[in-house]
Amino acid sequence: MSSHNPNPAAPAPMPSKYGLQRKAPNEIKAPSGRFFRRYGGYLFLLPYLILFFSFLILPLVYGFWLSLVDYEMLSPEAPGFVGLDNYREAMNDSYFWRAMKATALYVGMAVPLVIGLALLMAVLIDSLPEKRQGFYRLMIFMPTMITITVAGLVWRWFYHSEFGLLNAMLEPLGIWVPWLTDPNWAMRSIVLMSVWWTAGVPLVILMAGLKQIPTSYYEAGAIDGAIGWRRFVYITLPLLRPILLFVVVLTIIGSFQVFGQTFIITEGGPELATRVIMHYIYDTAFNFYRMGYGSALSWLLFVVIITFSLIQFRVFRER
Amino acid sequence: MLQLRLPQLKRLFLLALTAAMVGIGLSGCGRGGQDQVTIRFWNGFTGPDGRTMLAMVRKFNEENPDVRVVMQRMAWNTYYNKLFVAGLGGRAPELFVLQTDAFTRFQRADFIQPLNAFIEGEYGLDMSDFDDNVIETVLHNGEYFAIPLDAYILGMYYNRDLFRRAGIVDEYGEPLAPTTREDFLLAARRIRDLGRTELGDTWGFVFAELFNNLYGIATQFGAEFFSEDGREVTINAPENVAAVEFALSLIQEHRVAPPIEAMDSWIGFRQGRVGMVFQGIYMMPDLERQQTLDFGAAPIPTFGPQRGTWMGSHNLCMSVGLDEREAEAAWRFMRFLSDNSLDWAEGGQVPVRKSLRETERFQEMYAQSQFAKQLEYAQYVPANVFVFEYLEQYNLALERALRARTTPQQALDEAAANIREIMRRYGITPREDDAT
Numbered sequence: 001m002s003s004h005n006p007n008p009a010a011p012a013p014m015p016s017k018y019g020l021q022r023k024a025p026n027e028i029k030a031p032s033g034r035f036f037r038r039y040g041g042y043l044f045l046l047p048y049l050i051l052f053f054s055f056l057i058l059p060l061v062y063g064f065w066l067s068l069v070d071y072e073m074l075s076p077e078a079p080g081f082v083g084l085d086n087y088r089e090a091m092n093d094s095y096f097w098r099a100m101k102a103t104a105l106y107v108g109m110a111v112p113l114v115i116g117l118a119l120l121m122a123v124l125i126d127s128l129p130e131k132r133q134g135f136y137r138l139m140i141f142m143p144t145m146i147t148i149t150v151a152g153l154v155w156r157w158f159y160h161s162e163f164g165l166l167n168a169m170l171e172p173l174g175i176w177v178p179w180l181t182d183p184n185w186a187m188r189s190i191v192l193m194s195v196w197w198t199a200g201v202p203l204v205i206l207m208a209g210l211k212q213i214p215t216s217y218y219e220a221g222a223i224d225g226a227i228g229w230r231r232f233v234y235i236t237l238p239l240l241r242p243i244l245l246f247v248v249v250l251t252i253i254g255s256f257q258v259f260g261q262t263f264i265i266t267e268g269g270p271e272l273a274t275r276v277i278m279h280y281i282y283d284t285a286f287n288f289y290r291m292g293y294g295s296a297l298s299w300l301l302f303v304v305i306i307t308f309s310l311i312q313f314r315v316f317r318e319r
Numbered sequence: 320m321l322q323l324r325l326p327q328l329k330r331l332f333l334l335a336l337t338a339a340m341v342g343i344g345l346s347g348c349g350r351g352g353q354d355q356v357t358i359r360f361w362n363g364f365t366g367p368d369g370r371t372m373l374a375m376v377r378k379f380n381e382e383n384p385d386v387r388v389v390m391q392r393m394a395w396n397t398y399y400n401k402l403f404v405a406g407l408g409g410r411a412p413e414l415f416v417l418q419t420d421a422f423t424r425f426q427r428a429d430f431i432q433p434l435n436a437f438i439e440g441e442y443g444l445d446m447s448d449f450d451d452n453v454i455e456t457v458l459h460n461g462e463y464f465a466i467p468l469d470a471y472i473l474g475m476y477y478n479r480d481l482f483r484r485a486g487i488v489d490e491y492g493e494p495l496a497p498t499t500r501e502d503f504l505l506a507a508r509r510i511r512d513l514g515r516t517e518l519g520d521t522w523g524f525v526f527a528e529l530f531n532n533l534y535g536i537a538t539q540f541g542a543e544f545f546s547e548d549g550r551e552v553t554i555n556a557p558e559n560v561a562a563v564e565f566a567l568s569l570i571q572e573h574r575v576a577p578p579i580e581a582m583d584s585w586i587g588f589r590q591g592r593v594g595m596v597f598q599g600i601y602m603m604p605d606l607e608r609q610q611t612l613d614f615g616a617a618p619i620p621t622f623g624p625q626r627g628t629w630m631g632s633h634n635l636c637m638s639v640g641l642d643e644r645e646a647e648a649a650w651r652f653m654r655f656l657s658d659n660s661l662d663w664a665e666g667g668q669v670p671v672r673k674s675l676r677e678t679e680r681f682q683e684m685y686a687q688s689q690f691a692k693q694l695e696y697a698q699y700v701p702a703n704v705f706v707f708e709y710l711e712q713y714n715l716a717l718e719r720a721l722r723a724r725t726t727p728q729q730a731l732d733e734a735a736a737n738i739r740e741i742m743r744r745y746g747i748t749p750r751e752d753d754a755t
Contacts, residue, residue: 072744073407073428162577163587168519181580181722271718286400287707 067296073289086296096297098272099280102187106276107255109191110198114251117195118202119244123232125203126210137207141200148197152264155193156180159265180266183273190261190274197261198254202247209243210236245316249309256305277301356648358388359412361402362633363395367604371666379655386648388414399424406430411638414649417465419456419632420710423702426464432637433462437650444654453671456699457634465634466653468660469668472697473535473629474690475620476588476606477595478510479613481521485509485594496617503595503620507575510594518590523575525584525593526566529717530710531629532597535619537562538627538698544709545701551750552738554713555731558623563720563727565622570721579721599631603667603686616686618693630697632671669694705745709738 042049067086071079090096125136143151158165159179167176179189213236218226221235237244259278262268268275268283275283277297285294364372369392376390391412393401399421405411406428417425425431438444446454449467457465475496482494487506489495497503507523514521526532542558545551553559569576577584588596589609597619606614619628635653637646656663660670661680669691670676682688700710716734720727739749 073403156583157586160580160583160586162519162522162525162580163584163590163592171519178578181578269718270722271715271724283711286397288705289403 063295063298066292067299069292071290071292073291079292082292086293087300089293090296090300095272095275095280096277099275099277102272102274103256103258103276103278105187106191106194106258107252109188110194110255110258111248111251113191113195114199114202114255115244115248118199118206118247121199122203122206122210123236126207133207137204140203143197144200146197148260149264151193151197152261156265159189159193181270183270186266186270186274190258190265193265194258194261198251202251205247206240206243209240212243213239241316245312248316249312252308252312253305256301256308354385356386356644358386358414358645358649358652360388360390360414360652361398361412362390362392362416363398363418364416365392365394366601368601368666368668371663375656375659375662378659379652382655383648383651386651388652403428406638409640413638413641413645414652415636415638416468417634417636419467419634419699420702420706422456422465422634424704424706425636426459427704430636430639431464432639432641432646433464434466434637434650435462437646438463442651442654444657448672448674450671450673450694452695452697453632456632456702465636466657467671468633468635468656469663470630470632470671470691470694470697471599471601472669472690472693473531473597473599473619474686474693475595475597475617476602476686477615477617478588478591478593479615480591481510481513481594482506482615485513494615496615497595497620498618499620500622503622504573504575507569507594508573511575516592518592520577521592521594522577522587523594524569525576525587525596526579526721527585527588527596527598529579529721530714531599533562533566533717534698534700534713535597535627535629536566536622538629539621539623539625540565541623541625543701544713545703546750549701549703550742550747552735552742554709554716554738555728555735559731560727562623563717563731567721567723567727571723579718600669600687600690601667616689618689626693626696628693628697630694630699632699633668705741708741712737712741 036043068081068083069079070082070085121136121140125133128136157163161167161176161178161181164179166179170177178185180186217235217239218231221227221231226234257278258276259282262274262276262279263282266274268279278301281294281297281301284290284297360376362372372392373390376388380386380388395418402411402415403425406425411430417431438446444466446463450470453467453470454463457463457467477494477496479494482488483492485506487495487497487509497506503524509523510521511523537559540558540562542553542556542562544554544559546553570578577587584593585596585598585602585605587593588598589606589612591612603616606612618626621627635656637649637653641649657672660668660672661675661678664670664675664681664684664687667687669687670681671694675681676688676691681691700706703709712734716730719725719733720730724730725733739751742749743752
């Protein structure tokens with residue numbers, strides 16, 4: 001260990017109020033040398049950085065490169081640089097716009113429903129005695145733990161309009177719903193299932209957020225007459241905002257990437273009404289082997305998600 | 320809240336690390352020694368067929384101590400892209416299964432080893448034992464690219480209880496499976512008229528799956544999807560339109576079938592609420608497990624001017640670039656599967672070797688032998704490089720037509736136009752473009 005002072009201009013240790021001397025920074029023993037002191041932190045980051053670069057940044061950059069070439073695995077022609085042609089094709093591709101529309105429809109229905117329901121249930125469960133909260137939280141969280149393949153197959157049977165469970169239960173009421181056979185209904189059915197399947201995670205996060213709000217605020221509020229609905233609007237909601245933002249952003253990003261539900265339950269049907277953008281990307285790249293075009297579509301989705309996320313951060317920013 | 324203190328975390332971490340290292344070590348050693356050849360065998364047998372195949376793999380491994388076959392199963396709908404990517408990366412399994420419709424794509428991509436040297440070799444195989452219409456799908460310029468293992472044929476399952484209740488029986492009171500359009504409609508109508516069960520309405524027929532049901536019917540009308548040279552799209556020709564119109568009439572005019580559902584209507588048959596259904600032979604184990612259902616099996620009735628139905632095959636393919644020992648072992652396993660395809664047939668398949676179908680053992684497999692009667696005239700869908708893309712268009716047209724959102728003619732016209740567009744992208748010039 002060298003006793004060499006890296007910063008000779010540093011002032012000498014000052015005696016403190018109680019006569020104790022604070023040690024100058026260079027007197028604290030570091031494991032080894034200057035290099036480690038300066039870059040040691042990065043060493044701890046290294047495992048993550050390696051994964052981050054090799055599985056996120058690299059594929060992202062490579063994907064962008066792919067989106068600029070005409071890479072069709074089965075085409076007799078060799079892949080060539082085509083510039084923005086893939087993006088131009090997307091703009092004129094009616095299937096792409098249909099997929100975008102289907103995705104927007106899903107996001108527009110699923111996000112408010114999931115968040116609204118999760119918030120409602122979080123507040124309701126939170127008002128229960130502590131002992132019983134765990135049970136309800138678990139019940140609502142449970143569907144999330146089921147893999148989408150299993151959940152999807154079961155719901156597919158529920159939804160069968162002729163031989164399924166739901167219509168059999170609704171029949172005494174004289175209701176018959178074309179759950180998955182009508183292009184207008186199919187997305188609603190997917191959303192309904194998704195709410196059941198995905199509401200658990202936001203619920204748990206929101207409940208944790210509720211627990212962080214000090215009870216003293218409620219007590220003080222109660223004195224000023226903030227009870228019931230007002231208590232929720234003026235105390236709970238503002239204090240929950242950072243958590244809510246987090247949950248909303250997460251849910252929107254997740255919803256744009258919806259895939260499993262439609263892939264299993266409707267296979268994109270009927271008449272492609274539920275073929276969302278992820279599904280179309282999957283079909284394009286892995287069933288039709290159009291890697292270049294598929295990458296371009298992925299990048300377009302990426303841009304949409306980033307845009308939406310930025311807008312939300314702006315909207316929710318603390319004023 | 321779960322709280323871990325540092326020493327606990329450290330211990331956990333060490334434990335995980337040890338477990339991981341032991342895992343790596345174990346997988347590195349494996350069973351057996353250096354003298355054993357490992358053959359990786361990929362397929363999509365994730366259903367009950369997977370259990371049958373696993374039993375066959377075990378038997379082979381026992382009888383051949385110098386070879387170790389390792390089977391990997393994945394669902395068909397993601398299987399091909401995994402196989403394709405593995406092949407591109409040079410990590411293809413030594414042996415894999417291709418369904419007939421996917422065969423051309425992989426063959427064109429030069430993934431498959433021609434087998435003539437093995438077929439004509441010392442431990443060879445008599446190819447004349449295979450059915451001509453089956454073997455020609457794997458024959459390319461005189462070279463055999465695969466050994467077909469089976470044919471999964473579309474046939475008719477019918478509910479014998481409902482047939483008896485509707486009085487569709489012969490002089491001995493035995494249910495009588497229809498073979499003509501008239502008999503089929505009569506049976507379907509009478510079963511529909513049985514009315515409600517405790518679970519709901521009874522139907523004469525249901526479209527269990529759109530694509531294979533409609534393609535099966537279309538072949539009876541003499542329909543072709545493409546011209547012989549593959550450059551002309553004939554999916555909207557009168558024969559195809561007639562087939563779709565007939566299917567639509569079952570729902571709209573005759574009202575013997577419920578509106579189409581994309582999938583899963585098979586459940587209706589299992590619930591005992593459907594008289595007849597067309598499905599592949601591979602669904603048979605599903606029915607056999609259900610003892611409450613008295614089902615019969617028969618060829619599908621003839622609706623058009625000729626007999627016809629849909630079929631597909633599982634083809635055993637060897638990867639290119641194997642060394643001599645691997646190739647020899649892989650071939651031995653392929654022959655083993657082919658020679659023992661009666662074991663395979665037990666699980667709901669039809670063997671494609673005539674000598675095996677003639678055995679008493681096969682004749683005793685009820686549904687399999689009934690469905691096998693159709694083998695000589697059953698048809699595969701045309702396999703080309705854009706097969707999945709044109710099938711998507713076909714499916715879309717069927718959905719639109721059978722939901723009466725447009726006429727069958729219009730739906731198929733649209734499909735034809737879209738398929739031509741796909742062909743152009745693949746560098747194939749549709750005949751329509753010749754004039755311009």
